[in-house]
Amino acid sequence: MPDFAATPARLYTGALIVMGLLASACSPVNILNAVISDKGYRLSSGVAYGELARQRLDIYTPNAALTSQHESQDKTANTSQATRKGLPVVVFFYGGSWDSGDRGSYKFIGEAITSQGFIAVIPDYRVYPEVLFPDFMQDPAQAAKWVKLHAAEFGGDPERVFLAGHSAGAHIAAMLVLDPEFLAQQASQPGDFAGMIGLAGPYDFLPLKSERLKTIFGDQEQRPKSQPINYVTGHNPPMLLMVGDKDGTVWPRNTYNLAAKIKAAGGPVEVAEFAGYGHIDMAAKLAKPLRDQRMLETITAFIKQH
Incomplete structure (x- = not known):
């Protein structure tokens, strides 16, 4: 390419x-x-984090990290792998309205993240109609824990694993760091992760109008449990919420409302606004040759800060 x-x-x-x-x-x-170029990184595709068909992930590792890892192994042959530091890892959950998507479609995200010297992990996860809320949260929680446990094996730093996503994927990432229930099922907790990055995420999207979404999120009484904004305590990992002001699919108020509530609770959060950008822009503008360098630099600065 x-x-x-x-x-x-x-x-x-x-x-x-x-x-x-x-x-x-x-x-x-x-x-x-x-x-998108195939150069600059190595792709390990279809790595299993569970036994089911959709429990697979792709790992994008920068070539520089591979060289560094080999040199470190040569110099410290008697040192435990678990004690070595590696690169930050970004676990990116794609969108698709909780009913579609596949990891192979997000090569452009893997390239963008590795171009900054980070490792990208893109998992598949079960979606509707196979699973409904809250069951569709099980796979992302399991994938996040798997990455935390295995990061050092592919050159990553287990202490610098970030959860990220676009659209429905941002909702998933936010739920993982705000509602401890799902990670607790994996003997993990939100504090195990260095931060969360959300692009055009739905965090406060009730009431539902779509009949399909009403099915996915269950009875009226259960739906508030699906809203990240309802789990704010101020004890979340640092969060970067990125939003386009022309998003007509997920209204920008989702980002602003969540950020305001986190700030009011004393939690760490920052908002990055992108004028004129719609819903798809908030992912597509990370891809070459359409890349908005400010978007990528905003993500990079957040990761390096935390």
Whole structure:
């Protein structure tokens, strides 16, 4: 695949490729992935974190981390692997309205994260109609715990594992760090993770209007349990909530309401706003050659800070 550098000529070439793929009726995700380089990282695909078919994940490791890891192993042959420090790890849960999505469609996210020198882990998880809320939270909790346990084996630092996601994936990541119930089922807790990064997340989205969502989230009495905003105590890990002010799918108030409640409770949270961006922009603008460098730099700064 072509490796686009941030120069006007190459960005123009990349734009032509995107327009060509659009003309051939490729899906938007396929368009984004088609122009993403295979260089700069190693992909370990389909790693099992459980026994079920959807309990698989992809690990994107920067090439520099692989070299560093081998050098560290050569120099410290008698040192326990568990004592070695590695790179920050970002566990990214994709969106899809809790009823669709697959890890293979998010190569562009893996490339974006590894381009900053971090490890990206993208899990699949069971969705509707196979599972409803709260059961669809079981796989993400299990994947998060698996990454925490195994991070050092693929060059990551177990003490710097971040949970992230876009749209429904941001909802999942927020639920994991705000409601301790799901991680507790895996003998883990929100404080085990270094932080949470949410892109265009639904955190306060009642009442439901869609009949499909009413089915996914159950009876009227149960639905408040699905809202991240209802679990704010001020004791959450640091959270970065990124929002586009033109999002017509998940209203920006979801981000603002959650951030305000966390701040009122004394918890660590920051909001990053992106003028003119809609719902899809908040993921697509991380992909080359469409990349908004400020978005990626905001994520990078948050990870390095924590």
